[in-house]
Amino acid sequence: MERKIIKTADGSVTIHLPDWDEQYHSKHGAVQEAIHVFIKTGLHWFVENYQKKELSVLEIGFGTGLNAFITALEAEKLGLDVSYCGIEAYPVETSEIENLNYPQALKASERKDLFMRLHETEWEKSFKISENFSLSKRQKKFQEIDDVAQFDLVYFDAFGARVQPQLWTEEIFGIMFRAMKPGSVLVTYSAKGSVRRAMQAVGFQVERLPGPPGKREMLRALKNH
Numbered sequence: 001m002e003r004k005i006i007k008t009a010d011g012s013v014t015i016h017l018p019d020w021d022e023q024y025h026s027k028h029g030a031v032q033e034a035i036h037v038f039i040k041t042g043l044h045w046f047v048e049n050y051q052k053k054e055l056s057v058l059e060i061g062f063g064t065g066l067n068a069f070i071t072a073l074e075a076e077k078l079g080l081d082v083s084y085c086g087i088e089a090y091p092v093e094t095s096e097i098e099n100l101n102y103p104q105a106l107k108a109s110e111r112k113d114l115f116m117r118l119h120e121t122e123w124e125k126s127f128k129i130s131e132n133f134s135l136s137k138r139q140k141k142f143q144e145i146d147d148v149a150q151f152d153l154v155y156f157d158a159f160g161a162r163v164q165p166q167l168w169t170e171e172i173f174g175i176m177f178r179a180m181k182p183g184s185v186l187v188t189y190s191a192k193g194s195v196r197r198a199m200q201a202v203g204f205q206v207e208r209l210p211g212p213p214g215k216r217e218m219l220r221a222l223k224n225h
Contacts, residue, residue, distance in 0.1 A: 005099045009213065012105035015064065015096060020163045024063045026189070028214030031066070031105050033189060036212035038067050038155045039074060041220060042187035046153050047078065050183070054081040055152040058179060060142055062086030065118045066102050067155050068135065072114060073106070075132035086137045087145060091123070142172055147179040154180060156188035161195060168195050173221075174202040180223045191217035 006016045010029030017023070026033035046055065059067055068084055075082040097119050103112040114130060121127040126136040142158065154176055161168040168190065176186060188195070191208060196219055199206045204221035211218040 003096065005096065010105070011101075012066075013099070013101050015092070020159075022159055022163050025066060026212060026214055029212070031070075031102065033212040033214075034066050034070055037187055037189045037218055038157070039070055041209060041218065042153055042155060042185060043071060043074060045220070046185050047080065050152075052152065053079065054083075056083040056150060056181075057085070057153045057155065058147075058151040058176075059084065059086045059155040059157060060176070061157040061159070062088035062091075062137055063157065064092055064100055064102070065097070065115065066100075067157060068118050069102055069115045070106065072118070072130060072133040073108060073111065076130065080132055082133050084133060084135050085151070086135065087142060088137065088139060089141045091137075091139060092119070094119075142167060142175065145175050145179055149179070149181050151180050152184050154184070154186040156186055156190075161190065161192055168192070168198065170198045170201050173199050173204065177202045177204065177223060182223060184223045186221040186223075187218070188221075189215060189218050191215070191219055195219065 002018050004016045005013050007013050008027050008030045010032045012031040014023045014025040014030045068086055071082060103109050103115050117129050118135060121135060123137045123139045126134055128134050158167040196206050199221045205224055206219055206221045208217045209220055
């Protein structure tokens with residue numbers, strides 16, 4: 001499948017898949033979307049509401065490493081201890097990683113070494129990337145996740161339901177629900193009614209929230225105690 005690096009509206013880049021007319025991140029701003037959906041509405045909200053300094057994060061679709069990179073930077077700023085697990089069936093190529101401008105776009109060019117370490121670490125092992133951030137990457141399909149009550153926060157960043165509807169089903173959200181601790185949170189850029197209903201069907205309490213640039217709404221789902 002053809003893959004292209006394209007610039008998004010905020011100056012950061014993403015990987016575009018012409019055959020699907022789909023991107024890894026929003027063409028309205030890759031960095032803006034990541035910060036709004038996963039950091040402000042996910043990480044910051046969780047820390048502020050639960051007053052926890054240690055947390056485990058599961059990312060569904062490790063992809064370019066953008067969400068992991070921003071989370072690592074935020075962990076340092078906020079004094080958090082983050083254990084991060086990224087799931088990805090088809091890892092991004094090294095040649096593509098070298099053309100991702102996220103350190104510059106985040107005004108953190110001096111942390112490019114941190115961004116590269118996220119990608120250079122071996123898969124299926126856990127590594128201490130920085131004092132505040134440890135990472136394990138698993139190369140597997142989302143349907144193969146078998147964790148039970150392991151994660152405080154889930155970044156659900158799969159390709160959209162238009163191109164991969166099988167990733168937005170009750171089956172997948174049931175796997176997420178099982179993998180999450182009581183009182184945990186899942187955030188995603190999607191706001192489709194079918195996605196919300198699938199989440200509710202497996203037990204999540206779901207709320208619609210204002211979306212990032214280019215999207216009217218997004219979803220945050222809570223697994224109650």
